[in-house]
Amino acid sequence: MSLKDILSPLTVWRRTAEKPYTVIDPINDRPGAARYRGFHKNDMEACIGCGTCETICQNAAIDLVPVEGIETTNGDSGLRPQIDYGRCCWCALCVDICTTSSLTMSNEYIWVDTDPEVFRFVPGAENKPWDNSELGYSRAEGYQLLDPERVEMPELEPDTRLTSFIEMVQGYSAEQAKKEADRCVECGICMAACPAHMDIPGYIKAIRENDINGGLALMYQTNPFPASCGRICTHRCEEVCAINHTGDPIAIRWLKRYIADMADESDYQAITKTAEPERTEKVAIIGAGPGGLSAAYYLRLLGYQVTVFEAQPHGGGMLRYGIPEYRLPYDQLDKDIDLVASLGVEIKYNTRINGLKESNGPKESDGPGSDGGPAPSFEQLYQDYDAVFFSTGLPDPYTLGIQGEDHPRVISGISILEDVTAGKTPDLRKSVAVVGGGNVAMDAARTARRMGCEVTVLYRRREVDMPADEEEITEAKEEGVKFITQAIPVRIEDKPEAKGEQAAFVWGEAEMVDQGEDRRPKPVLQEDKIHTDLFDTVVPAIGQGSSLDFIPEDMAAKIGIIKYKIKVGLHGETGEPKIFAGGDISNRLKDAISAIADGHRAAKGIDRYLRENQSKKETS
Amino acid sequence: MPDTQYSEIIDFALKREKEAVQFYTELEHIAQFASQKELLGEIKGMEQGHVKILENLKTKSPEAIRVERVPNFMASTYLVEAQPAKDMNYQDILIIAMKREDRSHALYEELLQQTENPELRKIFEMLAGEESKHKRFFEDLYDKYVQPDN
Structure with missing residues (x-):
């Protein structure tokens, strides 16, 4: 043993006089770097539980789980990400993809616990020391894994639009549709918001995979009006689209239209064919609108013998008689209707059901599908069929209810749209005032513009309160429609000099009175701010009501009518077991897709009712 | 205030409410369709509820009365009175009801202005x-x- 060997261990003692090399208090003395990828944070209010983080995680470290206090709402799954730190590799892809930017990372990296279960935790659900940490990783501004911008839809220029009723939206090319479809994260939040619960991620995926027929088949599972809804759907799905939180929502409606446009009509039947055997039970449907035909389609797929009774010479209901052709071309609507009829659904047009004991003849006898025979009463249908579904919509326009409304220059918005559909030219002349702020008002105004009129829309509330689709308002403005908001109708006068050829529309300025959260403010007339404007035509378009006169009183009592609406159960059941109803006469949303969903649900309800009946007969 | 006077006023209001019940009963007879009758029946039921409230007031002292006012938004002021008819629709029935309530309100306001008590x-x-x-x-x-839409 050398002297060095003896002395060397003692040299270690030198260190006792030096500064320590280890960190004494690592938690406080050695924080993570400013953009360190440490423990996750999640803004529980901003998070919508879309699950995109779960999908992108390469280690399957994230699960979406229910969390106490978080409810499922429209646009929020009610779930929140749970992260398993035994699997997480801290790559931060979850943060980069987060559609709401709610998920971030702190710069904390030390967490000591003897219970291994705690390391599978839901950020934001329980208080953690790093919750308020300002440092840590978050997506850098401008950095996006997702494309926030929607592929612009080619449209006709406003000046061109005004020259005809040609469809203004031109549709996506295959390249555009695929690019737009690529933006979808397939979270499915949209499915819950869609009244028909269409498999939206599924058919968008079909576009990406160029499987048009597969996409069409998916759409027909819950909606037999893809060509129509691809154009005029109220697209509630887009309002809740996860991408909408940091960018433009996916153009779901236009993608639906793309599939319907691309699918070959000759393939439609093969795509939608049914394997169900024929059944002998007969179902009567009153109204060939979206609700009635949706019920007819799904009942027919189940094998039932379906007859639809329609008062008008053509099908589609308000889709045809309430929506102008520049938004929904008739051939596209007919494509949807023809498919339903091609399955063997009999549609009797020009057949207005009435509630009288004695049958009346058809109103018009030479329309397509009319057999010229007598129209049955509601009671007759009840007697002759195994089940009845009615979806007769809201055909009766309400009036302004003000003095002078019987002036000859007052024409309802709905009647203008009906006239144009029927190929007639409404007598609008030059200056037109449209009263109302809903879609019918916008459609009437834009129709009048296409007929060369100068159009002013007057609405009682503010523009932000208008129930019309935002794009309808924007497009109306592009087309030169003028808007006067906070304008309350007072009366209509006949100025002597106008000799009945013009109507003096008297309106007053409204002051908006707040009604608290979730309620529209009330417009209150300021009687000292009254205006009078002369118009060639005044067009009320403030709302429509149901027409339930065809239901006999004794039957109505059983069915259940509340405030001119039919009271129905989840599957369209009324108080009378054999009778089902749906669409605008019973639902709150009053749009085509809700009526379609009602028709589908009612078909299931009718199927269950008839099968139960059959079982009873077999056992008795 | 003498009890008789209090009682007389309540009786007056009661009479008006009972007239309203009678009015809607007659309208139900005029009405042609079930949807009309259902709504009229509902409104009649409300008026019957008002009758009960007033009858209960008779047993209370004037001091126990609670006054609740709601602002007048004049939503029905410029609407034209609808006439009872067999084909009246939802709008017509609501206008009839609003105008009736409006007239009653105006009457009590007028009576209010005429007294100092x-x-x-x-x-x-x-x-x-x-x-x-x-x-x-x-x-x-x-x-x-x-x-x-308006």
């Missing part, structure tokens, strides 16, 4: 308040269901 004023204020609440109820229905 604080106890009488309180009763008239209460009655006017009740009528304006009823009118407001129908106005809200009108706003929501008849003119949702």
